[in-house]
Amino acid sequence: MPDSGTLSARGPAAVAGSRRVTWLGRLRNIEPVMLLWIALIGVLLFLVAFPLAKLFVVSFEDQRTGAFTLANYAFAYGRERYINALVNSLLLGLASATLAVILAVPMAWAVSRTDMPGKGLTWATVLGAFILPPYLSAIGWILLAGPNSGFVNRFWRDLTGFEAPLFNIFSFEGMTLVIALNSFPLVFIFVKAALDLVSSEMEDAANILGAGTWTAMRRISIPLVMPAILGGFILVFLEAISLFGVPAILGIPARLNVVTTQLWQFFEWPVRVEVAAAYAMPLLMITAGLIAVQKLLLARKGFVSQTGKGGERRLIRLGRWRWALFAWCAGVGLLAVAMPLFVLAQASFAKAWGRGFALDNLTLANYRLLIFEHEMAMQSVWNTVWFSATAATIAVLLALLIAYIVNRRLVPFGDALAFVAMAPFVIPGIVMAIGFYAAYAAPPLALYGTAALIILAFAARFLPIAYANSAAAIRAVHPEMEEAARILGSGRLHAVWRITTPLVRKALLGGWLIVFIVASRELSAAIFLVGPRTRTMAVLLYDMSEAGNFEVLAAFGGILLVITMAFVGIGMKLLGRDFMLRRG
Amino acid sequence: MPRLILNGLTKIYGRLTVVDAIDLTLEEGEFVSLLGPSGCGKTTTLRMIAGFIPPDAGTIEIDGKVLSAPGSVLPPERRGMSMIFQSYAIWPNMTVAENVGFGLELRKLPRAEVRSRVGAILEVVKMSHLADRYPSELSGGQQQRVALARAIVVEPAVLLLDEPLSNLDANLREEMRFEIRRLHDEFRITTVYVTHDQAEAMATSDRIAVMNAGRIEQVDAPHLLYTRPRTRFVAGFIGRTNLIEARLVQGEIVFDTVALAASRLATPPQGGDGAVLLSVRPQSMMLRETRPEDANGHAVLPAEVTRRVYLGETWDYLIRPRDSAIELRVSAPPTQVHEVGQAVWLTLDPQQVVIVD
Numbered sequence: 038m039p040d041s042g043t044l045s046a047r048g049p050a051a052v053a054g055s056r057r058v059t060w061l062g063r064l065r066n067i068e069p070v071m072l073l074w075i076a077l078i079g080v081l082l083f084l085v086a087f088p089l090a091k092l093f094v095v096s097f098e099d100q101r102t103g104a105f106t107l108a109n110y111a112f113a114y115g116r117e118r119y120i121n122a123l124v125n126s127l128l129l130g131l132a133s134a135t136l137a138v139i140l141a142v143p144m145a146w147a148v149s150r151t152d153m154p155g156k157g158l159t160w161a162t163v164l165g166a167f168i169l170p171p172y173l174s175a176i177g178w179i180l181l182a183g184p185n186s187g188f189v190n191r192f193w194r195d196l197t198g199f200e201a202p203l204f205n206i207f208s209f210e211g212m213t214l215v216i217a218l219n220s221f222p223l224v225f226i227f228v229k230a231a232l233d234l235v236s237s238e239m240e241d242a243a244n245i246l247g248a249g250t251w252t253a254m255r256r257i258s259i260p261l262v263m264p265a266i267l268g269g270f271i272l273v274f275l276e277a278i279s280l281f282g283v284p285a286i287l288g289i290p291a292r293l294n295v296v297t298t299q300l301w302q303f304f305e306w307p308v309r310v311e312v313a314a315a316y317a318m319p320l321l322m323i324t325a326g327l328i329a330v331q332k333l334l335l336a337r338k339g340f341v342s343q344t345g346k347g348g349e350r351r352l353i354r355l356g357r358w359r360w361a362l363f364a365w366c367a368g369v370g371l372l373a374v375a376m377p378l379f380v381l382a383q384a385s386f387a388k389a390w391g392r393g394f395a396l397d398n399l400t401l402a403n404y405r406l407l408i409f410e411h412e413m414a415m416q417s418v419w420n421t422v423w424f425s426a427t428a429a430t431i432a433v434l435l436a437l438l439i440a441y442i443v444n445r446r447l448v449p450f451g452d453a454l455a456f457v458a459m460a461p462f463v464i465p466g467i468v469m470a471i472g473f474y475a476a477y478a479a480p481p482l483a484l485y486g487t488a489a490l491i492i493l494a495f496a497a498r499f500l501p502i503a504y505a506n507s508a509a510a511i512r513a514v515h516p517e518m519e520e521a522a523r524i525l526g527s528g529r530l531h532a533v534w535r536i537t538t539p540l541v542r543k544a545l546l547g548g549w550l551i552v553f554i555v556a557s558r559e560l561s562a563a564i565f566l567v568g569p570r571t572r573t574m575a576v577l578l579y580d581m582s583e584a585g586n587f588e589v590l591a592a593f594g595g596i597l598l599v600i601t602m603a604f605v606g607i608g609m610k611l612l613g614r615d616f617m618l619r620r621g
Numbered sequence: 622m623p624r625l626i627l628n629g630l631t632k633i634y635g636r637l638t639v640v641d642a643i644d645l646t647l648e649e650g651e652f653v654s655l656l657g658p659s660g661c662g663k664t665t666t667l668r669m670i671a672g673f674i675p676p677d678a679g680t681i682e683i684d685g686k687v688l689s690a691p692g693s694v695l696p697p698e699r700r701g702m703s704m705i706f707q708s709y710a711i712w713p714n715m716t717v718a719e720n721v722g723f724g725l726e727l728r729k730l731p732r733a734e735v736r737s738r739v740g741a742i743l744e745v746v747k748m749s750h751l752a753d754r755y756p757s758e759l760s761g762g763q764q765q766r767v768a769l770a771r772a773i774v775v776e777p778a779v780l781l782l783d784e785p786l787s788n789l790d791a792n793l794r795e796e797m798r799f800e801i802r803r804l805h806d807e808f809r810i811t812t813v814y815v816t817h818d819q820a821e822a823m824a825t826s827d828r829i830a831v832m833n834a835g836r837i838e839q840v841d842a843p844h845l846l847y848t849r850p851r852t853r854f855v856a857g858f859i860g861r862t863n864l865i866e867a868r869l870v871q872g873e874i875v876f877d878t879v880a881l882a883a884s885r886l887a888t889p890p891q892g893g894d895g896a897v898l899l900s901v902r903p904q905s906m907m908l909r910e911t912r913p914e915d916a917n918g919h920a921v922l923p924a925e926v927t928r929r930v931y932l933g934e935t936w937d938y939l940i941r942p943r944d945s946a947i948e949l950r951v952s953a954p955p956t957q958v959h960e961v962g963q964a965v966w967l968t969l970d971p972q973q974v975v976i977v978d
Contacts, residue, residue, distance in 0.1 A: 521710035523697040524671055525724035525775060539714040 074448040077439055081457045084435075084497040088472030089464070095475045096314035112309075113316040122294040123319060126278045129212060129295060133277040134270045136217035140369050141224035142259070142266060147362040149232035150258065152352045155363050160615075162370035167222040167617060168601055169374060170558040170575065172282030173594045174219045175206075176582060177377025179286070180384055180591075182206040186391050188380060207291040212284060216277045218373040223276065224269030231265035232258065237351040250353055264334040271331040275324050279465030281561035282575075286582055296320055297467050297561065304565055310475050317468045325463040378598075384591035403592035414593060416570065417577040418600070424488060424573060425556035428495035429503075433549045435496070436503035437511070437541070441533070444511045455504070462501035466562035469498050474565050486568020498562050499552045506548030510541040547616050550608040554601055554617070574600075622685070624649040624811045625670070625779055629679035632665050639665050641835035642679065647779075650809040652802075653840075654822035657832035658858070663815045666832075667781050670813060671704055672697035683778055703772035704781040707788065709764045711756040717743070717767050718752040724775040742774040745804070762793045769801070773808060780812045786821060798824040819859055831855050847902075849888065852978045856900035863949050864977075865899040874899070874974075877945045879920050885971040897976050903952040905973035908938065908959060909966045920969040924949075926959050940967055 099106045113119060147153040148160070182189050184205040193203035205211060235258055243253040259266075281297040289298060296316070303313040355362065384390035385403055392398045407414040439458050443451040461469060473494045478485035484493075514537055522532040560575040567576050574597050581590050608616045625647040632640040640662040647653050655663040668674045670681055672694055681689040688695045703724065712720055718739050725735040743749045746766040756764055765785065772780055782801070786794045802825045805812060816822050822829045823843040830840040833854045839846060850856035853864060867876035869890055874881045874897065883889050890897060913921060927948060928939040936953045951967070959965055 515708050515710060517706040517708050517710035518712060520671075520673060520697070521704065521706055521712070521771075522723065523673075524700070524702055524704040524781075525771070526698045526701075526727040527723075528696070528698050536712055536714075540712075 071448065073438065074442060074454075077435070077442070077454060080435060081439075081454065084493060084500065085457050085460055088469065088476040088497070089460070091476035092314050092317070092468070092472035095311050096318065098311055100309075100311050109311045109315040113312050118294065119299060119316065122296055122299040125209075125293060126296040126320075129209065129216070129284070130274040130277040132209070132213040133216040133220065134273040136213055137221040137224050137273040138266060138270050140217060141221040141269065142228055143362060144221075144366050144369065145225050145228035145232060146254065146258065147359075147366060149229045150235075150254075150353050151355050151359065151362065153355065153359045153362045153366070155366065158370065159366045162366065162374055163222045163225050164605075164617065165370075165374035165378075166219055168554075168598075168605060169219065169377070170282070170560070170597070171216065171219045171280060172286055172560055172575065172579060172582070173381065173597070174373075174377050175215050175283045175286040176587070176590060176594060177381045178206045178211065178215050180380040180390060180587060181376055182211065188393075207287055209291075209293060211291075212287050212293070214372075215283050215287065216280060217273070218369070219283075220273045220276045221369070221373070223272045224266065227265040227269040227272075228262055231262035235261050240353070250355070254353075268331045268335050271327045271334075275327060275465070279320060279324065279467060279561065281467055281564060282579060285579065300467055300471070301564070310471065313471050314475060317465075317471055320465050321463075321468050324465055328463045381591045381594055384588050385595045386592075387588055390587050390591070403588045404596075406589060407593055407596065413572060413577055414596075417572050417574045418596065420488070420571060421557050421574040421597075422600070424492050424495060425553045428492045428499065428556050429549045429552035431492070431496040432500050432503040432552050433507065433545055436500060436507040436548070437545060440504060440507040440511045441537075444508065445516060455508070458504045459501045461498055464498075466498055466559060467565070470494060470562045470565040473497075478566075485566070486571055488571050491563055491566050491571060491573070494562050494566055495556045495559065498559070499556055502555065503548050503552050506544065506551070507541075510544035510548075511537075513544070514540045543612065547608065547612045550604055550612075551617060554604055554608075557601060557604075558597070622649070623647060624651070624684060625813070626682040627666070627670070627679070628682065630666065630669060630676050630681065631678035632662070632669060632674060633677045638835050640669070640676075643832075643835075643837050645830055645837060645840065647811055647813065649811055652805050652812045652814065652825060652827045654814040654816055654826040654829045655832055656816055656819060656822040656829050656858075659817055661832040662835040663817075663832050664783055667704075667783055667813060667815045670779070671702060671781055672700050701778045702781060703775055703777040705768045705772050705783065705785045707784045709768045709785075709788075711759075711764050711767050711771075713756050716753050716755055717748060717759070720756070720767055721771045721774055724771065728775065738774055739770075742770045745773075745807070746770045746800075761789050762797065765789065765797055766800075769804060773804060773810065776808075777810060780810045782812065782814045784816055785814075786816070786818070794818075794821070801825050831858060833858070848973070849975055850900055850977055853898055853900075856975070856977050861903055861950065863899075863901045863903065865901060865947065865949075867897050867899050869894050869897050874976075877942060877947055879922060879942070879969070881920055881969075881971045881974065885918060886974055886976070887972050888975070890976050898978070900975045900977045901949070901969065902973060903937070903950045905970055906940075906949065906951045907968045908940070908951055908953055908957060909968065910959070910963075912966050913968060916968070918971065920971065922967050922969075924965055924967045926961050926963050926965060929959070929961060931955070940965065942967060 096109055097105055097107070099108065144159055144163075148156050153159075179187065181187050182202075182204045184190060184202045184207065187202070187206065189204065190202035193199070206215070239257055239261065240250075240253045243257045244250075248256065278296060281301065284293070284295045284298050285301065287293075288295060296319070300313050300316060303309045303316060380390075383394065386400065387398050388400045388402070389398065436458065439454050442448050443455045448454075464472075473490060474485070477490055477493075484490035518536050518540070519529075519532045522536045523529065527535065557573075558575055559573075560579060563573050563576050564579065567573065572580070574593070578590065578593055578597065581593060605617065623646045625645075627643050627645040630640060630643045630645075631638065643662075643666060645653070655666060657663050665674060669676050669689060672689060675694045676689050676691055678691055680687050683700070687693075688700055712723075715723070721742060722735045722739045725738060730738075739752070740749065743752055746769055748763065748766050748770060751759065751763065756767070759767065768785070785801070786797050789797060798821055801814075805825070814822070814825055826843060828840055828842055829846055831838045831846065831854070839851045839855045841849070846855060846859050850859060850862075856862045856864065865876050867874050869875075869883060869892075871894065872883050874883050874886075874890075876899070912923075913919075923943040924940045924945075925943065926938055927941050930937040934955070936955060936957060936959075938951045938953060938959065940949045940951050941947070942949070949967070953959075
């Protein structure tokens with residue numbers, strides 16, 4: 038017996054002695070997890086709760102005196118122009134989400150339920166659209182459908198002789214198209230996941246009663262996944278109203294004002310952060326409300342999984358129609374990924390992009406300028422990489438600790454911790470940035486323009502992604518794995534280090550990579566917080582787009598994509614092809 | 622001196638008392654099962670012994686030293702116990718040998734000794750040839766053997782098993798039952814075994830503690846639980862039985878048309894006259910086509926077959942004594958065939974009738 042020496046007792050005296058020891062032992066036996074818990078509460082307050090509270094408070098404060106006032110709200114909603122921007126945002130959200138659903142649902146049905154060819158290509162399209170930052174996509178579409186020199190419009194004029202352009206990208210429709218083409222993967226992933234759970238027997242049951250393939254899809258399969266479609270619709274809607282890059286690049290030249298671009302104007306000199314805070318409230322309320330609705334919709338998953346077992350899954354044979362579906366998927370792929378990427382690539386290697394493809398138009402000068410001569414370009418690449426990497430590390434570590442103590446029920450009110458960690462999910466990035474500005478830009482911390490502020494904002498903004506990921510990873514490790522180590526003599530921290538950490542390492546790496554990738558292309562949370570020397574690639578790209586040098590712009594976009602693709606590639610290699618697209 | 626003592630051990634979750642003032646004492650080297658239906662508190666009790674759950678009242682002592690008391694719980698890693706979990710909890714990131722050697726490494730044994738002891742215990746559980754495999758390459762039964770080796774190799778003061786066989790298929794379960802008992806006979810480790818399967822408890826245990834609704838109903842050797850159940854719950858949970866409401870009147874137990882001399886019971890009743898509950902096992906009654914000539918002190922009564930089921934190993938008859946409202950289940954060998962509606966004679970041995978609470 039290893040411990041028989043210490044465990045054996047010598048009569049009643051020893052028992053009494055051990056009582057004394059256990060009293061002392063109470064202090065010794067308190068687990069360090071309580072200290073950790075207190076530290077985590079502090080960090081979460083700092084990262085999430087305080088900026089949000091500050092945003093709220095500032096919106097009711099007079100900027101100079103700090104006295105309570107409603108003047109900020111009166112100002113923010115006092116002009117027709119500001120109200121119009123709100124209406125424009127809502128319309129843009131509705132239009133983009135509708136178009137995204139129209140694009141994505143047939144694709145999801147085709148990939149999940151039918152024998153359509155080219156499914157790998159469709160997956161590539163979805164992944165490509167997911168990776169392509171919306172502002173780059175917007176720039177690509179300027180090259181394609183700018184009213185005068187866009188390739189599509191020039192081709193149209195040459196073909197028909199008409200003067201009017203076929204499509205002007207600087208318009209409400211243009212913004213709608215770009216946003217939908219960029220965010221349809223959200224709908225696709227939701228709907229495909231739901232369709233994957235629908236048993237073929239559901240359709241068979243309709244078939245045997247006389248419904249054809251078309252009727253069965255329309256009356257059975259699609260209604261069954263309606264909650265997922267609505268969920269995806271809501272996500273695209275929210276993405277559209279909180280997006281900054283696309284409205285700034287395509288909307289401002291067309292004098293189309295939306296909420297985010299209006300917020301940007303409140304941040305121009307003199308900075309009216311209190312008005313911006315007041316003006317951001319509807320965005321925050323709508324987002325929080327719709328996320329709640331979406332949760333309710335998806336919680337009624339009884340809809341799909343009621344059958345319990347998945348049942349048999351058989352692909353529907355479409356015959357000739359499968360080529361029609363394939364054409365649809367390929368068309369979306371062309372518009373969303375292939376065409377914008379192609380023209381961007383062409384421009385990045387061109388002396389003048391409008392001259393098209395000619396040998397004497399080829400040059401590496403754009404890349405050379407950015408890599409060797411531009412004063413800010415390489416600095417911004419470095420900024421982007423280390424801001425994103427640090428933010429991802431902070432977010433994942435924090436998320437892991439919270440997920441662990443919540444899942445293992447080590448502390449009271451653990452669910453409240455989880456709630457705060459997930460809260461940034463309902464805060465648009467631009468609103469988050471205003472909160473961080475209000476909370477930490479001014480003295481005493483005076484973090485405005487520092488790397489620390491951007492890193493903290495990124496870490497807070499993407500904490501929910503890291504948390505969802507970590508919580509899933511921790512849930513997958515049976516608590517008995519650790520208990521088995523503890524009963525054999527290992528303390529809690531030792532057990533976590535030796536047993537749990539190796540088991541969740543891979544999942545955490547996945548979470549880290551996803552946070553890194555989305556942080557490295559984040560524009561709206563960064564744009565209010567950067568200083569001249571702390572600009573990220575996304576911010577610099579936006580600044581350059583105002584100058585209008587599309588060749589250099591395209592080359593810089595190329596560099597951004599190459600870096601992103603490198604990390605996506607690492608993720609796929611380590612974690613599987615679909616590591617970014619898993620729903621969870 | 623007893624090894625493990627549970628003293629008034631209690632656990633309360635909200636308004637639910639999951640474990641209700643349990644007393645249990647294990648001698649050194651004893652194998653005791655906690656047997657009961659799901660939700661009876663047996664796993665909670667085991668996890669309190671392991672130190673994963675603090676008690677709300679009562680104490681746990683090992684060798685006279687208090688390990689758990691309300692507000693003061695020695696953490697599991699300092700108890701010198703080991704445990705086998707329902708999920709086995711074999712660490713998938715370590716090989717079989719690394720899993721088994723983990724506890725020895727924590728005890729800071731020299732590397733050579735760790736290796737030799739791991740080798741020896743893998744020999745005992747017949748897993749030597751798989752020492753360098755990873756758990757994902759093992760079958761359920763093999764993982765179970767690794768879990769056993771990992772728990773035994775540290776020579777724990779107490780070995781805890783939490784429904785270790787519930788994830789195995791029927792054949793393997795039977796094999797592992799005997800394996801667990803064989804290992805106990807070899808190492809004589811004081812063991813607490815939690816299960817809801819009575820056959821498992823009977824095959825492995827020196828004594829069985831039958832639990833119901835957070836309380837221990839009876840602790841006894843397996844054969845005594847069967848032949849001398851003390852409560853209605855134990856009688857019904859261990860094997861099948863007929864529960865008959867009867868009255869004790871002046872030294873005679875009376876029910877229906879039957880009267881038995883109370884003094885002929887194996888354990889005659891202590892109290893005075895009043896209502897009593899009888900447990901009569903289906904195996905303790907016999908059916909005959911003709912009236913037996915020598916009753917030999919057994920009660921003999923005319924009856925009729927009302928239903929029957931053929932189960933292969935036995936006939937299961939439902940018998941109604943003549944002019945009676947009660948029906949009795951009687952087991953008979955497969956060769957004893959009686960038709961439904963047929964008149965039979967039922968004999969009842971008072972030695973096998975037990976009064977339960």
